[in-house]
Amino acid sequence: MKEAVVSELILNAFEARTKSYCPYSGFAVGAALLTESGKIYRGCNVENSSYGATICAERCAALKAVSEGDTVFKAIAIVGAPKKAKEVKDYAYPCGMCRQFLSEFASDDITVIVAKSIDDRKIYKLSKLLPEAFSSDSMK
Template sequence: MDPRELILSAIAAREYSYCPYSGFAVGAALLGESGKIYGGCNIESCSYSPTNCAERTALYKAVSEGERRFLALAVVGGKQRGALQETAPCGVCRQMLYEFCPPGMPVFLAVSETDYTKTTLGELLPRGFAPDMLD
């Protein structure tokens, strides 16, 4: 899979970031099994706790529209007016992604459409807690 389109979608989603407190803007793009790309940005709150990360915003958009299986994720981040820097999902996002995504799903941590690190969800969350563990 060529990740450039996914990374460009994450960069575009980052433009909508609402991050007046941290100044750290994040964009994510999640590729559904349907072929649709779901973009998300981080949305901060002055009370911090209700803040939502870009990865969960993209995931929640997708799930709320009926998508349940995913093929890849791209994440970009950095200070609002600064250059992008490699940014990985937080622990909460990794766990939420593990709910819907296979451990082998590629995750692209990008600083541009051609400069990125490819990893997997399983590498980001080894020995993750999966829904089938509750059976």
């Protein structure tokens, strides 16, 4: 993956994070999802007073893409930190549910970028973060 694309995704994830609705946890997350079409979909975590109804940033971005007919995912960048934090001090990894959700739309594999800044990031393949994922192949 080209460095410019990685940087663009991280910047978009930071921008998405500013929209986070997290009055309960106070932990703001932003995600930027690149699809095969070349479009970038932003998502933020959207919490709910009924906690189980909360949607993570990653699935927010994924739902936006799929609902627009973009169903082949290439990469996603994720940034998370307390809402009031001036800087991101840790990597925010996707939760188990989001790893499973993203795997549904991986034609090959998905690049997962977790970042503290443009320069301070780690890059994985989803298959490494979710080995032996349950998929439609599992039901054959």
